[in-house]
Amino acid sequence: MRKHRRQLEIFNLSFLDVISCGFGAIILLLVIARIFEPQVIEQTSTELSGQVIALKNQLEEIRGETRILNRELTARQEQLSDMKNKLARLQGELNDIEGRYRRAGTDSEAQSLVAGKLESARQKLDEEMQRLTAGYRRPAENAVIGGIPVDSEYIIFIIDTSGSMQQFAWPLVRRKMKEVLDIYPHVKGIQVLNDMGDYMFSQYAGRWIPDSKARRRAILNRLAGWAPFSNSSPVEGVVRAIQRFYAPDRRISLYVFGDDFAAGDMQAVIEEVRRRNAVAGRGSRVRIHTVGFPVQLIEPRAGRGAARFAALMRRLAEENNGSFVGLGRLR
Template identity: 35%
Template sequence: MKQRRAPIEVFSLSFLDVISCAFGAVVMLILLARNGEEGEFNDVSQVSDVLVALSRAERNLEDLQGALSEQQSKLTAAITETASNETQAERLEAQVARAQNDLLALTDKASGLEQTKRQRERAAISQNEASERDDEVGGIPVDADYVIFIVDTSGSMKAMWNKVLNTMNEVLNNHPQVLGFQIMSDNGEFLVNTTSGRWRNDTTGTRRAMLSALRTWNGSSNSSPVEGIEAALRLYGPRTPSLALYVLGDDYSGGSYDATLASINALNTNRAGGKIARIHAIGFSRSNGRLTDDVLKFSTLMREVTRQNKGSFIAQ
């Protein structure tokens, strides 16, 4: 007996699944195809424009970076310039302070010179005009009959030598007539060695000859007037009445002021306790009146020496 086959169902569940999947795939392809046709970057010209815009943006970025670097360089330069200006301002303030001090010193000096000028005019102490001298001219007593010049012959003084010679000539003119005078270096050497211990007669010819010899004098010097003062006092002090020493210098290279003063005072004091000689000092400076270290040392010493020995100190 033949068995009967089951009827074939064409549209079974599996068939429908396959058909549904295939249909879905076709729909998806259609949708994707439509998006590709209408996409934003499908056109080649649009892609080119985007590339050009991107290149332009890169150039703009480079330009901005260059401008930023330039501004940073300017900022650095401005900061450096500001620091430099502050340094210059501090330097200018210091210069102004020094100038003010110099002005005060020059003002004081001018006042002193004006007073000296008035006193000299009143005294009429020119050698050719006055038959007798005033007891005091320009603050310096000129009552001595014998005068010794003790002159610093160092290099710094040589740089002002004409001024030194003119000052010595003025001092001599302040004494219209003295009985004798001498010129020694700050080391105690004589301008003319053959006259050591003696006096030069005060005549017009002698004055002219001594000043002429002084112009080319190269006496030894240690930039300290002490040796010259002590040599003059030892040699002339005990046997010379009415003696005056004029110390011309610009520096003091010695040691203790107190020891130096004690030594000079001991030599310049007689048995009765009085002073043997008046000691005057004239200080010179190449710094237009400023108190440099060398000038300050000389002034400190000689102001006290002159004060304790009945003399006067003048700054040129």
């Protein structure tokens, strides 16, 4: 029994020593760790702060460079857009030039082809065809249509733009003007004045309007709303037209559209026109045609002006190789 208790006491002391040493070592390690921990944390915090500041500086530099690059990119895009527009414009001009060149080549080929066919057809005329063509005669230079000679190369319109004509006769004026233009398929020049001598197109004042389908349409369209001041007398317009456009080497027809000659000496007008429209050779006189509109006949006590107009213009037409046409109604 005694031996057993001793062994037990030795074991207990050794165990306590080991436990005590272990706890002491742990406490020593904790003390050592606590001594160096603040220094490590402070150093780590300082390094991280420096890295953050450096990264912020780099970020600002990158942002600045990005703004610069964006501005340069915008400028380059604008330059690219301008270049694309210029390229598109130049491409359009090139296409237009190429189209004109192709049309010119096609027209030339077509003309050559037509000329060749005409020459071939001429060579193939038999005796019967030659006999028929031998009897052909060109129309005379003083050919007439509806009683009006149409041999002129230039035509001038003198149109009464007074209120009575505008109110009662204007649709008929436009229609008659188109009919006159239609009997001249092509002329060298056209001009339009009102009875006061004012030009319809101021840009062509004193010179001829070139004849074309587009010009004729423009004249008729302009006539629809053309209403310059008028004294309802054709004298000023007739005299001004002859004075400006008369030439002995030109065949000119002058068409007067009107309804009234209320005041003035008819004989003086006839002599003035006779002096200015002097004959310099056969066919050199300006022809004066008149279309009379029966506007005054529908107004009470207005027939005297219409009668004077008819008398004056009949005399001018007779002396100047023209025709007088009096319309019987306004429709």
